[in-house]
Amino acid sequence: MLDTTTIPLAVLMFPGGLFALAFGLALKGLDRRVAARLQGRIGPPLAQPFFDLVKLARKRTMVPDIAAEPVFLGAPLIGTVSMLLAAALVPIPGVYAPNPMLGDLLVLLYLLAVPAVVLMIAGSASGSPFGAIGFSREMALMLAYEGPLVLVVAAVALRTGSFSLSDIIAYQQTHGAFLFDPVMWPALLAFLAFYPANLGIVPFDIPEAETEVLEGPLLEYSGPALGLFKMMSALKAVVVLGLGVALFFPSAPDGAAGLLVHLAKLVVMMLVGVTLLRVSMGRMRIDQAFSFFLRWPLALSLLSLAIVAAA
Amino acid sequence: MTLLQTLTDSARNLAVRSPWIYRINAGSCNGCDVECATTALIPRYDVERLGCQYCGSPRHADIVLITGPLTAHIKDDVLRVFAEIPDPKVTVAVGVCPISGGIFRESYAVHAQVDQYLPVDVNVPGCPPRPQAIIEGVAQAIAIWRQRI
Ligand code: SF4
Numbered sequence: 001m002l003d004t005t006t007i008p009l010a011v012l013m014f015p016g017g018l019f020a021l022a023f024g025l026a027l028k029g030l031d032r033r034v035a036a037r038l039q040g041r042i043g044p045p046l047a048q049p050f051f052d053l054v055k056l057a058r059k060r061t062m063v064p065d066i067a068a069e070p071v072f073l074g075a076p077l078i079g080t081v082s083m084l085l086a087a088a089l090v091p092i093p094g095v096y097a098p099n100p101m102l103g104d105l106l107v108l109l110y111l112l113a114v115p116a117v118v119l120m121i122a123g124s125a126s127g128s129p130f131g132a133i134g135f136s137r138e139m140a141l142m143l144a145y146e147g148p149l150v151l152v153v154a155a156v157a158l159r160t161g162s163f164s165l166s167d168i169i170a171y172q173q174t175h176g177a178f179l180f181d182p183v184m185w186p187a188l189l190a191f192l193a194f195y196p197a198n199l200g201i202v203p204f205d206i207p208e209a210e211t212e213v214l215e216g217p218l219l220e221y222s223g224p225a226l227g228l229f230k231m232m233s234a235l236k237a238v239v240v241l242g243l244g245v246a247l248f249f250p251s252a253p254d255g256a257a258g259l260l261v262h263l264a265k266l267v268v269m270m271l272v273g274v275t276l277l278r279v280s281m282g283r284m285r286i287d288q289a290f291s292f293f294l295r296w297p298l299a300l301s302l303l304s305l306a307i308v309a310a311a
Numbered sequence: 312m313t314l315l316q317t318l319t320d321s322a323r324n325l326a327v328r329s330p331w332i333y334r335i336n337a338g339s340c341n342g343c344d345v346e347c348a349t350t351a352l353i354p355r356y357d358v359e360r361l362g363c364q365y366c367g368s369p370r371h372a373d374i375v376l377i378t379g380p381l382t383a384h385i386k387d388d389v390l391r392v393f394a395e396i397p398d399p400k401v402t403v404a405v406g407v408c409p410i411s412g413g414i415f416r417e418s419y420a421v422h423a424q425v426d427q428y429l430p431v432d433v434n435v436p437g438c439p440p441r442p443q444a445i446i447e448g449v450a451q452a453i454a455i456w457r458q459r460i
Binding site: 051219223 | 322323325326327328329330331357359360361362367368370371373395397398399460
């Protein structure tokens with residue numbers, strides 16, 4: 001049962017690793033293309049994020065004089081590695097179930113917090129004032145959205161009686177997906193508010209606001225180090241959206257069809273929850289975002305926890 | 312060896328499809344800046360389809376657009392920012408100001424042409440140049456950049 005030989009494969013190749021990276025980059029490309037079309041532009045080719053990565057790999061990484069070099073260069077590595085691990089932890093219903101040796105939902109929650117922490121560290125290690133502003137905004141935003149996420153996960157775990165994603169999926173396959181379960185709707189809404197913030201897009205891209213703080217923590221990064229951050233965010237899209245699918249709508253056939261259905265779900269979540277939101281809204285101020293998260297998603301997730309506990 | 316060469320070649324071909332653009336305003340009257348912004352921001356001239364992207368940080372830049380006559384006041388800052396841009400980079404001088412000083416020539420605030428201080432690769436004349444001219448300048452810059460990356 002606890003066969004550990006497939007773990008490296010899972011982390012480096014199929015659900016994590018190369019596959020997740022390629023799919024994450026494709027999702028980003030699709031997002032940019034569709035956003036351009038919605039704005040009446042032609043937009044970049046679908047493989048644009050991939051071209052960007054190749055380009056960044058061929059550029060030089062510059063380290064600012066005042067930066068703490070080991071931290072400055074180590075931060076993107078840690079972020080990318082943590083997202084590789086996280087991608088191997090997200091099940092693909094009907095196709096792939098993560099090895100319990102690798103960890104469960106709680107480990108995934110911790111790994112999901114790493115990119116934000118890494119961005120904070122990167123911002124402060126770069127020694128740039130914009131990085132410092134990005135750092136404080138990232139921290140405020142993270143404090144705001146992390147609470148609702150934990151409560152949403154707790155509500156789902158309470159409902160299914162397990163913190164294992166495989167059990168959560170098995171439960172929904174016998175009892176019906178939570179997407180169609182009114183008891184879980186508050187949690188679902190809270191999650192829908194959470195994931196754009198976690199992916200750092202307008203209206204919640206406050207820490208990296210290009211027009212205000214010049215991409216904040218990423219300001220001083222160049223070349224391969226910046227490429228690692230791009231990889232991290234592509235992987236994170238796959239992880240966060242995959243987590244949403246596992247928590248709320250894992251119904252899928254077995255085998256290759258299951259994989260296609262899973263990918264289609266991620267694409268829909270990306271287009272509706274990210275692209276459409278991104279082109280139709282302006283950026284919030286950090287205090288607005290903070291009070292938004294502490295008001296609605298937090299209330300909704302608390303509500304769902306209470307209903308689940310009572311039901 | 313040949314395999315390595317083919318790989319480098321194809322990597323180069325992919326890399327040139329992602330030129331990121333950074334604008335330096337070296338004391339321009341803003342006319343050229345408006346035209347630069349126009350080329351990217353309005354749907355008609357969308358340059359994102361060429362993979363171009365305006366970036367806020369000089370560290371992310373591949374192609375630098377310089378506008379304005381490089382006034383004495385701003386010269387040192389421009390040189391500093393220019394040094395922050397990682398190699399390989401290509402410089403495009405937009406407008407007649409960086410070429411000759413334009414209407415600001417012989418002003419007490421302008422010392423010499425931009426190419427006395429920075430390696431300029433492409434000149435896009437005009438006061439201000441048309442968006443199409445700027446896009447062509449960027450296209451030429453991409454061709455030069457291909458040799459360097
Ligand atoms: S070239 Fe003309 S439009 Fe451009 S900055 Fe100089 S004066 Fe202004």
